[in-house]
Amino acid sequence: MQSRAGDMKDSGRSDEIIALHTADSEMQLGRALLHALHNAGISVLYxxxxxxxxxxxxxxxxxxxDTADSNGMLPLAQAERIGAAKRNVVASGNPEHLELSIPADDGVRWFQIWVDADHDDGGAVQGVVTTMVETTEQKRREQTLKTLLREVSHRSKNLLA
Structure with a gap:
């Protein structure tokens, strides 16, 4: 059994892989990562x-x-932003990050989107990996906190007046 640890990044995280040594283990890893994507609500597109x-x-x-462009049910403006980011990544090889708000029946849904280049062995961009994570609940909590802080500030000013 082999253990291979990745380099520690500045953030203190490690991309460590432990005991990955057979094709069966790679299949298990793939299935586990698919479960993790599903459980975390992360969408990935290549x-x-x-x-x-x-x-x-x-x-x-x-x-x-169901369409070939993979823009799903996005409003045109957001689909164009994502398309432009993907084209920039293909042209430059540099990653892009977007935050999108998308109208929904129950308000606005927020997403963080990362677009990364997939480089071949020669360094040429052969494709893009797009990762989408919904952050609607986080945005709602942030908005609630801002509202509460504004109210506390207002009441404090009234008490001091």
């Missing part, structure tokens, strides 16, 4: 340089799509 979908995992609305 597209080639021409933006044709190669594979997608855990795609839920608004990302789920």
């Amino acid at each position: 597209q080639d340089r021409e933006m044709r979908t190669v594979w997608a995992r855990n795609m839920r609305p608004p990302w789920a799509s």
Whole structure:
């Protein structure tokens, strides 16, 4: 059994892989990561340089799509922002990060989106990996906290007046 530890990053995290030594273990790792994506509500999409979908995992609305462009049910402006980010990543090889708000029946849904280049062995960009994470609840908590702080500030000023 072999153990391989990745380099510690500045954030103190480690990309450590322990006891990965057979094809069966790789299959188990793949299944476990798919479960983790599902449980965390993370959607991942891989597209080639021409933006044709190669594979997608855990795609839920608004990302789920029957169309080849994989823009799902997104409003045109947001779909164009994501498309522009993907084209920039293919052209430059540098990652992009977006925060999108998407109208929904129950208000606005918020998403963090990362677009990363997939480089071949020669360093050329062969595709893009797009990762989408819904942050709506976090945004709602932040808004509630801002409202509470504003109210506390207002009441404090009234008490001091």
